[in-house]
Every structure is written in structure tokens, then in C-alpha cells.
Amino acid sequence: MTTVPTARIRQIEARYAELTEQMSAGDLPAEKFVALSKEYAELKPVAEAAGIVRAMRDEAESLTAMVNGGETDREMVALAEEELLSLKAQLPDAEKALAVLLLPKDMADERSAILEIRAGTGGEEAALFAGDLYRMYQRYAETQGWRVETMEMSSADAGGLKEVIANVTGQGVFAKLKFESGVHRVQRVPATEASGRIHTSAATVAVLPEAEDVDVQIEEKDLRIDVFRSSGPGGQSVNTTDSAVRITHLPTGLVVSQQDEKSQHKNKAKALKVLRARLFELEREKLANERAGARKSMVGSGDRSERIRTYNYPQGRVTDHRINLTLHRLPEIMEGGGLGELVAALIAEDQAARLANLNEGA
Numbered sequence: 001m002t003t004v005p006t007a008r009i010r011q012i013e014a015r016y017a018e019l020t021e022q023m024s025a026g027d028l029p030a031e032k033f034v035a036l037s038k039e040y041a042e043l044k045p046v047a048e049a050a051g052i053v054r055a056m057r058d059e060a061e062s063l064t065a066m067v068n069g070g071e072t073d074r075e076m077v078a079l080a081e082e083e084l085l086s087l088k089a090q091l092p093d094a095e096k097a098l099a100v101l102l103l104p105k106d107m108a109d110e111r112s113a114i115l116e117i118r119a120g121t122g123g124e125e126a127a128l129f130a131g132d133l134y135r136m137y138q139r140y141a142e143t144q145g146w147r148v149e150t151m152e153m154s155s156a157d158a159g160g161l162k163e164v165i166a167n168v169t170g171q172g173v174f175a176k177l178k179f180e181s182g183v184h185r186v187q188r189v190p191a192t193e194a195s196g197r198i199h200t201s202a203a204t205v206a207v208l209p210e211a212e213d214v215d216v217q218i219e220e221k222d223l224r225i226d227v228f229r230s231s232g233p234g235g236q237s238v239n240t241t242d243s244a245v246r247i248t249h250l251p252t253g254l255v256v257s258q259q260d261e262k263s264q265h266k267n268k269a270k271a272l273k274v275l276r277a278r279l280f281e282l283e284r285e286k287l288a289n290e291r292a293g294a295r296k297s298m299v300g301s302g303d304r305s306e307r308i309r310t311y312n313y314p315q316g317r318v319t320d321h322r323i324n325l326t327l328h329r330l331p332e333i334m335e336g337g338g339l340g341e342l343v344a345a346l347i348a349e350d351q352a353a354r355l356a357n358l359n360e361g362a
Contacts, residue, residue, distance in 0.1 A: 004098050006057070009050045016040075016047035049098040056094055060087050100351050108209035108284070109175035114277040115148075115166045115207055119156065120183065122201025127160030129186045129311075130203040132334060134164050137177075139336025146170030151270050152258055165274060167210070174209040179322075179346040181207050182308035189314070198314060202307065210273070211280035218276065224248040225268070230259040247271045254278055309342075318342070323349045 019040045022028070028036070063084040067077060117134050119126040141148045152165040168177065185202045193199065230244040244259035245267040256275045258267040310319045311330060318333050319326040325345050332338030 003095055004050070004053065004102065006054070008102075009054050009098075012043070012047055012050045013054070016043050019043065046098070046101045049094070049101055053091075053094050053098050056087060056091050060084060060091065063087065096355070099355055103351065103354050106175070106178075109178075110172055111174045112167065112169040112210040113174045113177055113207050114151075114210060114274055115168050115177065116164070116205070117161065118163045118204045119161065120202035120204050122186075122199065124156060124158040124160070125186075125188075125190045125199050126201040126203055127156035127158070127162055128190075129160070129184075129201050130162070130164070131156075131160035132186075133184060133203055133205065134161060134166070136334050136336050136339060137166075137168070137180075140339045141168055141170070141336075143337060143340065144170060144173075144176070146173055150260070151274065152260060167273070169210075174207065176343050176347070177207045178209075179343070179350070180205050184309050184311065185307045186311045187313065188311075208277040208281040209284070211276040216276045216279045216283070218249070218272070218279070222250050224250060227264060230262075243267060245271050247275055249275055249279065252279065252282065320346065322346070 019036055023033070023036050023040060063080045066080040067084060115137060117130050117137075119130040122129070138148050147169045149167045149169070150164065151167055152163070154162040154164070156162050183202050183204055185200060187198055187200050189196055190199050224247070226246040226248075227242040228244045228246065229242050243262055243264045244257065245264060246255065246257045247268070248255050254275060256271045256278070258271040258274070261267045261270065308320065308322055310321065311334070312319070313330065315328070316330045317326050317328045318330050320342055323345060325342070327333065327338070327341060329338045329341075333342065
């Protein structure tokens with residue numbers, strides 16, 4: 001069981017009381033008030049969880065004293081034993097809840113995200129599956145109150161998507177979508193398959209935290225910007241001006257193209273947003289690898305060389321291979337509403353793994 005030291009609990013509660021007192025003062029400068037409000041909001045759930053654990057520990061101590069000779073009334077002792085048993089059963093969950101809140105936070109968790117989906121092996125069926133995945137994430141975003149803006153989309157001739165890049169904005173987007181990065185595999189009978197044979201196809205998903213200007217400094221000298229005429233399916237001209245933009249980041253070789261907007265300026269802004277997110281993710285991966293060395297956690301490695309999930313249509317199941325979880329609710333998951341259960345399970349597994357690492361290092 002993960003146990004937070006009593007001294008740490010006292011420290012949390014003391015800081016929370018201090019913040020409460022400081023914020024009640026009416027003469028704080030605006031900047032100071034904003035900073036204190038932010039810390040107060042972040043600390044409040046931790047302080048409340050710490051208070052619950054402290055109260056339960058204090059109560060357990062009192063009950064133990066009664067059971068071990070501090071009380072002569074047999075009926076009272078029996079009642080204390082019963083309450084102590086119940087308290088000991090509840091305390092581990094309260095301790096764990098507090099420990100989870102004290103885990104080091106991914107500073108990108110509260111950010112919006114760039115979602116990229118690309119058809120993989122499987123030809124037309126892979127493109128259809130990529131389209132299905134995009135609709136699934138759009139519908140899941142609706143349930144979360146997020147906004148999805150398509151930034152770049154390349155449709156396949158027979159339907160579906162070769163590639164799509166979207167900006168998903170809202171509270172805590174990256175925290176919930178970051179475990180979606182990887183290879184998603186589908187097993188189903190294509191509509192064009194006369195013999196009823198099951199085909200296996202794949203699509204790759206990448207979720208990048210949206211970067212802010214302060215996160216990534218991009219020098220103009222490091223960019224090569226090409227403009228060209230946008231074109232639609234079949235080579236048809238979308239407009240008659242050179243509004244499409246391709247940006248190459250020379251130091252890394254990253255290339256981003258945008259042609260959805262009729263304005264060259266808007267396409268450039270969108271392309272820079274995607275480029276900034278990709279550069280930010282490169283830096284995050286570099287730091288993570290430096291901290292963790294060659295070892296990667298089972299959940300959240302984002303390794304695209306291995307499949308992370310299989311969608312089996314004939315059996316109506318979805319299996320996440322990282323946590324060995326199978327749900328026989330494929331239609332509900334593809335409609336977006338059922339995806340939350342997978343997301344919650346992945347977050348819980350990640351928290352458990354990090355708690356285990358803390359205990360090992362303790």
C-alpha cells in the first residue's frame with residue numbers, strides 16, 4: 001500500500017491554510033492574486049484528500065487505543081473493534097487517492113492537442129478505418145465538451161481518409177487522448193469482399209500536446225517556406241492563387257503542409273501550429289528518454305512500431321494490448337461514447353505503474 005508520510009500531510013494542510021489566509025486579504029496586487037488562485041485551485045483537492053486521510057488515521061489511532069485497553073466497557077470495545085475493521089478497509093483507498101494526487105504531473109496534461117491519423121497497411125480498407133477512427137474521436141470529443149477543428153485532410157478515392165490532422169481544444173484534452181498514440185488494427189470483412197473473408201488493416205494515430213510560443217522558439221532562418229496552388233481530389237483546382245503552404249524545418253527535416261484555407265496567411269499559421277506541436281513533442285520525448293533511459297513504461301510509450309489496440313468487427317470486441325483489456329462493446333466505442341471506459345482504464349494503469357515505481361524507489 002502507498003502511504004503518504006504524516007509530515008507531508010501536515011505540510012500540505014499548512015500551505016493550504018496559508019493560501020486561504022493570503023487570499024482573504026483584500027489588498028493583493030492582481031498578478032499576486034492570480035498566482036495564488038492558481039496554486040490554491042491546484043492544492044485544494046490534494047488538501048481535501050490529505051484531510052480525509054489524516055482524520056481517518058487519527059480515528060484509527062483512537063479506536064486502537066480503546067480496543068487495546070483504554071476502555072473497560074465491553075460493549076464499547078466491541079463497537080470500537082467493528083468501527084476499526086471498517087476504517088481499515090476504507091483507509092487504503094483514501095491513501096491511494098491522496099498518493100495519486102501527489103504523483104508528478106505531466107505539465108502538458110491540461111493542454112489542447114493536435115490529433116493526426118494516417119491510413120497504414122491495408123489499402124482502401126485502411127483508409128476507411130482511418131475515417132472511422134476520426135469520427136470516433138470527434139464523437140468522443142463532443143461527449144467531453146471539446147471542439148475539433150480539421151486542419152488538413154486527404155480523402156481516399158474509395159472513401160475514408162489517407163490522412164487527417166485536427167486541432168482538439170478544451171480542458172485536459174492531452175491527458176485523456178495521449179494514450180491513443182500508436183498503431184490501431186482493424187479486423188473485418190470489407191464491403192467489397194464477395195467471399196466474406198476477414199481482412200486486417202491498420203491506421204496510425206499520433207496525439208501531440210499543443211505547443212505555445214514560449215515552449216518552442218522557431219527561428220525564421222531555420223524555415224524554408226514554399227507556396228503552391230491548392231488542389232482537390234483528382235487534381236481539380238481548389239483556387240487560382242498560390243495559397244497552399246509547405247514549411248520545412250531545416251534543423252530537423254520536419255515538413256508540414258496546409259491547404260485547407262483560401263488564405264495563404266491562415267495556411268501558414270496553421271502549418272506553424274502543427275510544426276510547433278511536433279517540435280515540442282520531439283523535445284518532450286528527448287527529455288523523457290534522458291530521464292528514463294532505455295526503459296519505457298507499458299502504458300503511454302507512444303511506440304508506433306507496435307499495435308496498441310485491435311478492433312474486431314466479427315466478434316464485436318475491442319482489445320487494448322497494453323493493458324490486456326477486452327470490451328465487447330465495439331459499436332458503442334466506435335460511436336465515441338464507449339471510448340471513455342478505455343481511456344479511464346489506461347489512465348488508471350498508468351497511475352498504478354507510477355505508484356509502483358515510487359514504492360520501488362522509496
